[in-house]
Amino acid sequence: DGGITQSPKYLFRKEGQNVTLSCEQNLNHDAMYWYRQDPGQGLRLIYYSQIVNDFQKGDIAEGYSVSREKKESFPLTVTSAQKNPTAFYLCASSTDWNTEAFFGQGTRLTVV
Amino acid sequence: AQSVTQPDIHITVSEGASLELRCNYSYGATPYLFWYVQSPGQGLQLLLKYFSGDTLVQGIKGFEAEFKRSQSSFNLRKPSVHWSDAAEYFCAVGARAGNMLTFGGGTRLMVKP
Numbered sequence: 407d408g409g410i411t412q413s414p415k416y417l418f419r420k421e422g423q424n425v426t427l428s429c430e431q432n433l434n435h436d437a438m439y440w441y442r443q444d445p446g447q448g449l450r451l452i453y454y455s456q457i458v459n460d461f462q463k464g465d466i467a468e469g470y471s472v473s474r475e476k477k478e479s480f481p482l483t484v485t486s487a488q489k490n491p492t493a494f495y496l497c498a499s500s501t502d503w504n505t506e507a508f509f510g511q512g513t514r515l516t517v518v
Numbered sequence: 519a520q521s522v523t524q525p526d527i528h529i530t531v532s533e534g535a536s537l538e539l540r541c542n543y544s545y546g547a548t549p550y551l552f553w554y555v556q557s558p559g560q561g562l563q564l565l566l567k568y569f570s571g572d573t574l575v576q577g578i579k580g581f582e583a584e585f586k587r588s589q590s591s592f593n594l595r596k597p598s599v600h601w602s603d604a605a606e607y608f609c610a611v612g613a614r615a616g617n618m619l620t621f622g623g624g625t626r627l628m629v630k631p
Contacts, residue, residue: 410561439618446527448608448621449562464618496561506552506612507619509561 408433412497412510419484419491419517427482427513429497436500438480439507442466443494452495455480484515492517520545520611524622531599532630539594539625541583541609550612551592552619553583555605562608568592579603604629 410431419425431438437456441449451464455474469488474480480499484491494514498507521544531537543549550569554562566577573585583594592609606626610619 412561441621446623448522448524448623449619450621451618454618494559498562506564506567509554509563511561512559514559 410510417515431499439498440482441496522622530628537596541592543611552610554608
C-alpha cells in the first residue's frame with residue numbers, strides 16, 4: 407500500500423538531547439512537509455522540501471533541522487535549541503504544485 | 519499572507535442533526551481550499567477540496583462545502599451527523615503559486631447520542 411510512514415509513534419526525549427523523527431513515503435511525491443500541532447493552534451509549518459537536496463524554512467523553523475537526501479525520506483531533527491519541543495509532529499507529502507497534501511499518522515514527542 | 523479562521527473551537531450536535539462548520543480565509547486571489555478531518559492521535563484525512571468550477575463541492579463521508587467568494591468563506595456541512603463523525607476538523611488554504619497549506623485552528627466536533 408502506498409502512503410506515508412512516520413516513526414516512532416511516541417518518542418520521549420530528555421532535555422538537552424537532539425532527537426530525529428522519521429518520515430518515509432512511497433507515493434513518488436516530490437514535495438514533503440513537516441508540521442507541528444499544538445492544542446488549539448492548528449498546524450504550523452516547520453520545514454518543506456519541493457525537491458531532493460533542497461528545503462526551505464517554514465513559519466517555525468528555529469530549533470529544527472531537516473535533510474532531503476532521498477526523494478522518499480524527509481527526517482526532522484529536533485535540536486536542544488528548540489525551547490518547547492513537546493508536541494505532535496505531522497509529516498505530509500504532495501505530488502506537485504497546487505494539490506492536496508497526504509499526511510502520516512504523526513509522532514508525539516514528549517520532553518521529560 | 520494567507521490566513522484561515524475557524525471561529526468555533528468546539529461544537530456539539532445531536533446524532534442525526536445537521537452540521538455546519540465555519541471557515542473564513544484571507545487570500546489575495548482565488549485560493550485552493552481544503553477540509554481535513556483528524557481523529558485523536560491520528561494524521562489528517564482529506565474530506566474535500568475546491569480548486570475551481572462548481573462552488574458546491576462534494577466530499578467523502580457525506581460532507582459538502584460551499585465556496586463563497588463574496589464572504590471569503592468555505593463552510594463545511596453535513597445533513598445528518600453520525601456518532602463516528604466526532605473528530606477535529608481543519609480548514610486549510612493553499613496558494614496557487616505553491617502548495618504549502620495554511621491551516622485554521624481547528625473545530626472539535628462532539629456528537630451527543
